Amino acid sequence: MVTHTIRVEPIGAEIPCREDQTVLDACLREGVWLPHACTHGTCGTCKAQILDGEVDLGDASPYALLESERDDGAALICVAQPRSDLVVEGEVDVDEGVGVHPVxxxxxxxxxxxxxxxxxxxxxxxxxxxxxxxxxxxxxxxxxxxxxxxxxxxxxxxxxxxxxxxxxxxxxxxxxxxxxxxxxxxxxxxxxxxxxGRFSFRPLRTQPILLLGSGTGLAPLKSMVRHIDENGGGHHVTLYHGVPTEAGLYDREFFEDLEARSDWFTYRPALSRDDWNGRSGRVPALLAEDYPRAGGHVAYICGSPDMVADTMKALMKARLFPRDIYREDFFDSADRAAGAHVVRSPLIRR
Ligand SMILES: Cc1cc2nc3c(=O)[nH]c(=O)nc-3n(C[C@H](O)[C@H](O)[C@H](O)COP(=O)(O)OP(=O)(O)OC[C@H]3O[C@@H](n4cnc5c(N)ncnc54)[C@H](O)[C@@H]3O)c2cc1C
Ligand code: FES
The missing domain is CATH 2.40.30.10 (Translation factors)
Structure with missing residues (x-):
């Protein structure tokens, strides 16, 4: 297989990349961290400028990479593959305290x-x-x-x-x-x-933490909660888990036990369909009730793109700035086909 050299500017790193490999994959395997989220050409987070050389743009969603952007030399590097040596301009910004782990x-x-x-x-x-x-x-x-x-x-x-x-x-x-x-x-x-992925716990941010998940969007939030617990707490954390019915509240016992034995963790289930003896409502609605003002927090949102978008809106309405919000959208093939949820604002972090 033919291998080309990718130079990543402005850091000047030179990385080998096979023709059947994506530019992002080659960079991540060499420990050069470039922004990305979905890794399948849907969200637009990995958009980068190809300053020199030829790429095959791959399966980039037409919604995430517009015709005009293609003409201007942009590529979604999670799906783009080299056809010659390349010079790529990337935004290599790793937050302090966040490890870089090669793929x-x-x-x-x-x-x-x-x-x-x-x-x-x-x-x-x-x-x-x-x-x-x-x-x-x-x-x-x-x-x-x-x-x-x-x-x-x-x-x-x-x-x-x-x-x-x-x-x-x-x-x-x-x-x-x-x-x-x-x-x-x-x-x-x-x-x-x-x-x-870029959606990861920022250990140096000391503000109280809001973890906001729906369905299996609980997974990365559970990793964060367990990690904080293993390291002796030290952060004030409130977790909302949104599901339709009480039967969907998996890992409830784990979170209730943790809440009972710690002074830093609060667990708030959010049931959108069931009548039960707890509070009912979707995560964004309960959040709006609980936090008319959310400034001073740092928030991590994860779940379906609709839930993430609605929760994002609720937080911004409560005066939490995008720089204090991290999000992971669980895009799937249907979202990709619809092209519905591409986030174009550079202020919104993935
Ligand atoms: C960063 C990231 C992290 C994720 N983490 C998780 C996680 O922890 N847990 C989790 O459960 N999910 C997660 N997801 C979602 C997950 O990756 C899959 O998308 C999901 O499991 C569906 O995969 P699938 O192959 O079963 O369905 P797919 O085959 O991808 O299909 C998904 C749905 O779309 C429909 N569909 C397929 N093609 C089309 C089309 N062309 N037009 C319209 N509809 C179509 C299918 O019928 C199906 O209902 C994550 C996604 C991302 C981007
Ligand atoms: S990471 Fe490349 S489009 Fe989402």
Whole structure:
């Protein structure tokens, strides 16, 4: 396979990249951290300028990379592959206190696979070697048929050889309906790579933390909570978990126990459909009730793109600035086809 050299400006790093490899993949494997979120050409976070050389733009969504941007020499580097040596202008901005962990390939054996809520499975993988990652980051699972799908890590870096994932079933979904919820079983071997993503815990930010998740958007937030707990607390954390019904509140016991034994953690379930003896309402609505003013916090939002957008709006209405908000949108193939949720504001962090 032909290999080209990518020079990343302004840092001047020179990186080998095969023609069948994406520019982002080559950079992340060499420890050169460039912004990215979905890694499949949907969100636009990885948009970069190709200053010199030829690229194949790959499967970039026309909504995330407009025709005019293509003409101006921009590319989504998570799907773009080199066709010559390249000079790429990237925004290499790593926050203080956040580790840079090069992407690696792993083999994993399915240690357990349990239904923890309706249409939600917890997949625990024993890896062939420890993965270094920041709480909040995700892995790409290789799915039978040559597909890859991103899943956030719910476990912590303290034991990087065991990775916990939470997967929600999608009707006719290739990875979920067609594999994890049908043929995958304990003992099966799978391959994956990681870690990916910018959505990770910022340990040096000392403001009270709002963790806002819906459905399996709980996964990276659970990693953050457990990580903070393993390191003796030290942050004031409130976790909202939005699900339709009480049966969807998986890991409830874990969070209730933690709330009972700590003075830094509060757990707030948010049920959108059930009448129960707790509060009902979606996460953005409960948040608006609880925090008419949210300034002075730092927030991490994760879940479906609709939930993330609505929660973002609620926080901004409550005067929390985008610089204090981190988000992970669980884009899927339907979002990609619709092109609906591309975030164009450079102020909004992914
Ligand atoms: C950074 C990131 C992290 C994520 N982390 C998690 C996580 O921790 N847990 C989790 O559960 N999910 C997570 N997701 C979502 C996950 O990666 C998958 O998208 C999801 O599991 C669906 O995958 P699938 O292969 O089963 O479905 P897909 O095959 O991708 O299909 C998804 C849905 O779209 C429909 N569809 C497919 N093609 C089209 C089309 N062309 N037009 C219209 N509809 C279509 C399908 O019928 C299906 O209902 C994450 C996503 C991102 C981007
Ligand atoms: S990370 Fe490349 S488009 Fe989302």
């Amino acid at each position: 690696r390939d792993f083999r994993g054996r399915v240690d357990s696979l349990d239904e923890v809520a309706p249409d939600v499975r917890r997949l625990v993988l024993a890896l062939d070697r420890p993965m270094m990652f920041n709480p909040g980051q995700y892995v790409l699972l290789d799915v039978p048929g040559g597909h890859q799908r991103p899943y956030s890590i719910a476990s912590t870096p303290s034991n990087g050889k065991v990775i916990e994932l939470h997967l929600k079933r999608s009707d006719n979904g290739v990875a979920t309906d067609g594999w994890v919820f049908s043929t995958l079983d304990v003992g099966h071997e799978i391959t994956l790579s990681g870690p990916y």
